[in-house]
Amino acid sequence: MDCENCGEADAVIHLTQVVNNKMSSLHLCEQCAAAKGLETEGPPAASFPLQEFLAEMGGESPAPAPAPVDEKCGFCGLTFQGFRKAGRLGCPHCYISFEGHLRALLGRIHNSTQHVGKVYLPPDPTASQLERRLEGLRGQLRRAVDAEDFERAAGLRDEIRILEAEGVT
C-alpha cells in the first residue's frame, strides 16, 4: 500500500479506526510518519501496551557533535565520546566539562541556550545567587502581570519582598 501523504513509499504506519478495523484509516510511510512525529521503531512488548503509550517522550539521541573529542569529565569520568554514544550525561559537572559542545547541542535541540524559567536558590545561597533568583522572579512577575494572572503575580510579589528583605540583612 502506498503512503497517503507522499504517495511514493510503502505505508508502514496505520492509524486504526474507531472499531472493528472497518472504517477509514490513515496509512503512512516511515519517513512521513516520522515527519509527523509518529515513532516507527517496532511495537512494544505486547504485555504492557498502555504503559508504552504513556511512556515519556524525549530521549531521542542528540545530533552528533561537530568533531570527535576525548575530553573527560573530572567528576564522573565520562568521556565526550561516551556521551555521544549514550546520549546521556554522567553528572551535573559534565555540563561544565563539555560546556562548549553542550551549548551548541542545546541550541540545536531547543533553539536556545538560555534558561528563562524558574531560577533556583540553593539551601544556602550566596549574595549573587540571591540576586539572580530575584531577577528571575521579577521576570516571572512581569509575565504574570502581562498575562493578567494577578493571583500568581501577588504570590510572586510576596516572594520577591521576602528575598529582598533577606538580601538586606
Add this chain to the structure above:
Amino acid sequence: MSTFDAVPDLGLNWLDASGDHAEIVLSTRVRLARNLQGHAFGPRARVNDREAVLSRVRQHSDRLDSLEGATVLHMPDLDARRRTILLERRLASRELIGSADADPANGTAVVVSGRHPLNVMVNEEDHLRLQSVVSGLRLREAWSQVDRLDEELGRELPYAFHHEFGFLTSCPTNTGTGLRASVLVHLPGLVLTKEISKVLHALGQVGLTFRGLYGEGSEVVGNFFQISNQTTLGKSEEDLLDHLDQVVRKVIQHEREARQVLLRDAGSVTEDKIWRAYGLLRYARSLSFEELMNLLSGVRLGVSLKLLPELRVYTLNKLMIFTQPAHLEEAAGRDLTPSESDAHRAAFVRRILGSEGDVSPDGPESSDERPAPGA
C-alpha cells in the same frame, strides 16, 4: 507488602473524569526532572550515589506539606507484579521497575503523596522526577501542584542548577526547565474523517510532539494520543504550559467539529459501530488488551455523543487501567497465561458494565452472570 496496600488509591485519582473536557481529555500530567549536586546520575550513579539520594528524599518526605502522608515504595522490596502495577498506573517507568533479566537497582523508589496527586520517581534517569497527574485538561492545576512540591524539596535538597542552562538533567532534551507536560486525548472523530494527519502535522509545526498507543503492527490503538511539549529550554514554564493549553484546546475543537461531520454524513454507520463495540465489550468471552482499547474507543465516542447515555466516563477510564495484565493477575491472585488473561479481561469488563448500568434499549438486565441470549 502492607505498605503497598496502604497507599490511598495509589495514583488513581485522575480516573474520576472530573476535569475539563474529560470525555476527550483523559488526563494531564506535568513532570519536572531534577538532580542533586555532587552525585552521578542515571547509569553512572553508583550504589552509594543512589542510596544517598534516596535517604535524603526519605528524610524529607514526611515533613513537606506536598508529600504529607507519603509512602515510599522501594523497588527492590516489591515483587515483580506489584512493580508492574505501579508501571500500569503511571507511577513508575519501565526503566525504574527493572525487568525479568535485570532486577530493579538498589535505591530506586517511588514516593506517593498521601494527600495530593503527586509522586516522585527516585533514581530513574534523573535523581528525581516530580510528577502530578490529574483528570481532564487542567495544566494549571497539575503545574501548581508540582511547582509547590519543587519549591519545598528544593529548599531542603541542593539541586544541580546552572545560571545559563537551568536545571541540569541526564538527557540534554530535558535541560532548562526540566518540564514535560503531556495531555492524553481521544481523537476518533479526527481519525475517522481523515483529518488527523493535518492535525499531527500542525502539532509538529508548532513545536509539540505526540505519541499514539501502539499495539501489534505499529498501529495506533484506540485513537488515543499523548501531546507534549518538545523543548524545555528558552521558554518559561508558564509559556510552555500556555502554549500547550492553547493548542490542545484547538485540537479539541477540531475533534468536536469532526464528530459533528461524522454524525451528519455517516450517522447510521457511526451509531452502528458504537453499538457493535458496546455489544462486543458487553458479551465477549475473550478480549486482548488491544481489542479492548479499540472497542473502548468506540464506546467512549458513543458516550460523548450521548448515544450511550447510561455509561459514565469514569467507568471507561477504570476499564482501561484495571484490564492491564498485572492488574488482572493481582485480582486473580496468581499468574495468568495470555489466553487466561484475555478471558479474565472479558469477564472483568462484563462485570463492570453489568453493575454500572445496562444501556440495552430492550430494558435493564440485573446481572451479567446470566448468559447472554444465544450465548
